[in-house]
Amino acid sequence: MLFNSLDFVFFLPIVFGLYWFVFMGNLRLQNALIVVASYVFYGWWDWRFLFLIFLSTTIDYIIGLWLERSQNSVRRKALLATSILVNLGVLGFFKYFNFFLDNLQSAFSFLGFEINTWSLSIILPVGISFYTFQTLSYTIDIYRKKLSATNDFIAFGAFVSFFPQLVAGPIERANHLLPQFQKRRQFDYAQATNGMRQILWGFFKKLVIADNCAVYVNQIFSDPSQYSGSTLFLGAILFALQIYGDFSGYSDIAIGVSRLFGFDLMKNFAFPYFSRDIAEFWRRWHISLSTWFRDYLYIPLGGSKGSKPFQIRNVFIIFLVSGLWHGANWTFLLWGGLNALYFIPLLLTNSNRSNLDVVSANRFLPSLKELIYVIVTFTLTTLAWVAFRAENVIHAWQYYAGIFDLSFFTIPVGLLSSSLLMLLLLITFFICIEWLGRKNEFALEKMLLNSAKMPRWTFYTFLIFLIGMFMQTEESPFIYFQF
Amino acid sequence: MKKFLKNIIGFGIFALIGYSIIMFIWSSSIPFESFKKNMKYVRGGNGHLYTRLQELDTVSNIDILVLGSSHAYRGFDPRIFKSQGIEIFVLGSSQQTPFQTLALLKSYLQDFKPKLIIYEVYPGIFQNDGVESSLDIISNEPLNWNTVSMALKVNHLKTFNVLNYDIFVEALGLKKYYQEPLIKDDERYVRGGYVQKINVKSTIQQNHTVSNYELQKNQIDSFEKIVALIKDNDYPLLLVQAPITQNLYNSRLNNSEVDSLLSTQAQYVNFNDLMDLSNDFFYDSNHLNQNGVELFNKTLINWLRTNGL
Numbered sequence: 001m002l003f004n005s006l007d008f009v010f011f012l013p014i015v016f017g018l019y020w021f022v023f024m025g026n027l028r029l030q031n032a033l034i035v036v037a038s039y040v041f042y043g044w045w046d047w048r049f050l051f052l053i054f055l056s057t058t059i060d061y062i063i064g065l066w067l068e069r070s071q072n073s074v075r076r077k078a079l080l081a082t083s084i085l086v087n088l089g090v091l092g093f094f095k096y097f098n099f100f101l102d103n104l105q106s107a108f109s110f111l112g113f114e115i116n117t118w119s120l121s122i123i124l125p126v127g128i129s130f131y132t133f134q135t136l137s138y139t140i141d142i143y144r145k146k147l148s149a150t151n152d153f154i155a156f157g158a159f160v161s162f163f164p165q166l167v168a169g170p171i172e173r174a175n176h177l178l179p180q181f182q183k184r185r186q187f188d189y190a191q192a193t194n195g196m197r198q199i200l201w202g203f204f205k206k207l208v209i210a211d212n213c214a215v216y217v218n219q220i221f222s223d224p225s226q227y228s229g230s231t232l233f234l235g236a237i238l239f240a241l242q243i244y245g246d247f248s249g250y251s252d253i254a255i256g257v258s259r260l261f262g263f264d265l266m267k268n269f270a271f272p273y274f275s276r277d278i279a280e281f282w283r284r285w286h287i288s289l290s291t292w293f294r295d296y297l298y299i300p301l302g303g304s305k306g307s308k309p310f311q312i313r314n315v316f317i318i319f320l321v322s323g324l325w326h327g328a329n330w331t332f333l334l335w336g337g338l339n340a341l342y343f344i345p346l347l348l349t350n351s352n353r354s355n356l357d358v359v360s361a362n363r364f365l366p367s368l369k370e371l372i373y374v375i376v377t378f379t380l381t382t383l384a385w386v387a388f389r390a391e392n393v394i395h396a397w398q399y400y401a402g403i404f405d406l407s408f409f410t411i412p413v414g415l416l417s418s419s420l421l422m423l424l425l426l427i428t429f430f431i432c433i434e435w436l437g438r439k440n441e442f443a444l445e446k447m448l449l450n451s452a453k454m455p456r457w458t459f460y461t462f463l464i465f466l467i468g469m470f471m472q473t474e475e476s477p478f479i480y481f482q483f
Numbered sequence: 484m485k486k487f488l489k490n491i492i493g494f495g496i497f498a499l500i501g502y503s504i505i506m507f508i509w510s511s512s513i514p515f516e517s518f519k520k521n522m523k524y525v526r527g528g529n530g531h532l533y534t535r536l537q538e539l540d541t542v543s544n545i546d547i548l549v550l551g552s553s554h555a556y557r558g559f560d561p562r563i564f565k566s567q568g569i570e571i572f573v574l575g576s577s578q579q580t581p582f583q584t585l586a587l588l589k590s591y592l593q594d595f596k597p598k599l600i601i602y603e604v605y606p607g608i609f610q611n612d613g614v615e616s617s618l619d620i621i622s623n624e625p626l627n628w629n630t631v632s633m634a635l636k637v638n639h640l641k642t643f644n645v646l647n648y649d650i651f652v653e654a655l656g657l658k659k660y661y662q663e664p665l666i667k668d669d670e671r672y673v674r675g676g677y678v679q680k681i682n683v684k685s686t687i688q689q690n691h692t693v694s695n696y697e698l699q700k701n702q703i704d705s706f707e708k709i710v711a712l713i714k715d716n717d718y719p720l721l722l723v724q725a726p727i728t729q730n731l732y733n734s735r736l737n738n739s740e741v742d743s744l745l746s747t748q749a750q751y752v753n754f755n756d757l758m759d760l761s762n763d764f765f766y767d768s769n770h771l772n773q774n775g776v777e778l779f780n781k782t783l784i785n786w787l788r789t790n791g792l
């Protein structure tokens with residue numbers, strides 16, 4: 001089920017009503033309702049893959065209990081290895097099996113050997129990368145004795161399958177979300193209204209910004225050879241905005257919906273395009289995944305300790321694995337590699353933690369220096385997104401070659417059209433609101449909150465109007481569903 | 484929780500009214516079409532629908548009422564029928580699907596009291612979601628319950644936005660001030676609901692993707708309601724498929740299945756089978772030129788006489 005579908009418009013109030021009015025006061029029943037609703041939500045897309053969620057839930061629940069009870073370090077290691085093998089094995093099969101075979105065949109062919117491989121027609125289950133990482137964090141944290149295993153299978157099932165964040169995150173840590181399933185929830189007016197505001201802003205980002213950018217992005221990326229360098233660069237910028245609007249919009253809706261049910265999910269985006277360097281960008285982009293890799297891969301590898309070559313190795317590993325997490329394609333590795341390259345100068349000059357606060361924290365507008373840093377960082381990120389969006393490495397190369405051409409200094413095709421002008425105005429409005437709200441959890445969190453009800457409601461209504469006037473009328477899935 | 488629900492309901496009502504007002508002000512004051520992407524108020528519209536509906540007030544005692552899409556209002560020339568002593572009126576609109584035909588019939592059938600109803604049933608219209616045609620009809624027809632019911636059936640954001648705008652236009656009495664020219668672009672409106680192409684430039688497509696007609700179930704349901712409504716009112720009904728180019732016709736693989744389906748509903752004639760017209764009789768793959776219309780209309784009149792209709 002998509003958030004931006006009519007089905008969800010009916011689904012959400014029904015589950016909300018049952019949750020607060022019918023099962024209020026009974027924690028187990030509320031959790032059971034969440035499990036059932038989550039399985040319905042997921043099964044709406046494809047019920048056949050529900051067994052994978054159930055399998056992952058059951059195995060990690062049992063392993064969690066065994067890990068808790070066992071004091072034998074060899075046995076504990078074996079249990080953790082089993083959890084990792086099963087989870088990554090399932091993920092690997094569905095996501096990387098054909099990629100592995102194709103590349104194996106290419107490698108042998110390159111060496112002069114022809115081998116016959118076969119490939120399977122494998123459908124990637126939606127959200128598998130998200131819930132797999134979420135359950136892995138549970139067993140790893142128990143192994144590290146940072147978390148106690150739960151005896152409550154229903155609460156654990158609800159933690160794994162919680163429908164707002166099941167298919168595209170945020171990837172929650174067990175020690176943050178699981179306890180919330182184990183304590184009585186009270187309806188909180190402030191939390192719920194905050195959730196509604198976040199949902200509204202999430203829909204605006206997705207339906208108005210991302211989906212409208214997608215129209216131009218799809219057209220420009222479909223055949224880069226037809227466009228000038230300036231148009232290709234414009235296409236890359238629009239993709240940067242599309243993927244931000246799409247993914248952070250999804251996260252906002254997920255977090256907002258969770259708030260309606262009394263849950264607090266972790267922040268996934270913190271205005272990343274206002275970052276002054278790449279390190280800051282990665283502290284603000286897809287935070288739940290970045291911190292997952294930091295805690296479960298980067299730090300165990302040694303992190304920023306040790307010699308510079310050792311640190312550089314770790315940075316490359318983390319970015320390449322992060323790229324590969326997105327999908328079985330060399331383009332994602334290229335995207336990860338580019339980001340690692342951007343990061344290295346900061347690491348070598350020990351300046352990767354120089355921008356920890358919000359840009360222009362005490363000023364309304366940025367200084368010229370900050371503005372230049374923000375623009376440079378955005379440009380670098382945008383160029384890396386080209387690899388992320390490209391069909392394959394050759395396509396990405398053609399796109400880059402097209403950008404770095406003398407035609408970069410021409411006026412982009414179609415820039416003078418009124419439809420693109422309208423999109424640019426919407427983007428300007430969007431950036432202004434994001435800038436004004438950059439110190440908060442999400443842009444609308446505190447906007448007009450201290451003003452009277454009438455101007456506040458009028459502003460929200462205006463946002464709804466913009467959605468109604470400019471959204472694409474065909475349903476389009478969220479980009480991160482494919483990961 | 485009580486406060487939350489009270490505020491949600493309060494905001495819901497506020498937003499509904501506010502949305503409508505902002506929509507009207509924005510759409511009325513901004514001239515660029517792309518600045519009002521999901522609000523396509525097409526007064527006059529394609530195919531002179533406004534003028535056609537205005538003419539309805541002056542029409543009475545007709546022999547034949549013709550229903551359908553552009554195949555109808557570009558394919559049935561009242562002057563040719565009149566020369567044979569037959570009065571017709573063509574109640575067609577662009578891409579008119581059964582949703583819209585049903586709404587129009589419910590509104591106007593009692594005004595006509597025709598001796599025969601001919602419904603042009605090009606199968607392509609059964610594939611259509613009916614959005615574009617619904618915008619045309621809402622923009623040009625006086626607001627009534629049948630239009631609202633059609634909008635609900637089409638169930639599309641653009642249709643709701645246009646309906647919302649139309650409510651303001653009607654409430655402020657703005658519709659009556661509109662005057663549609665009888666000649667627009669390269670088309671002339673002819674009394675009786677016909678639209679004639681002038682300065683015809685042929686744009687016949689030579690190659691069409693070979694495929695089946697995928698008829699939508701909800702359109703078929705509405706079609707069956709149309710047939711039932713006509714039969715309930717004791718009007719004779721003839722379903723007709725006007726000629727299209729041979730290339731287009733032959734590119735659809737399930738013509739015979741569609742014919743079978745349509746012939747179960749009422750008397751049905753497919754003129755693609757009766758007439759073998761070359762491309763010289765069309766100005767595009769879907770529409771006959773004036774020579775083609777003359778030939779088709781005369782063949783139809785002969786067929787009606789031969790079959791005692």
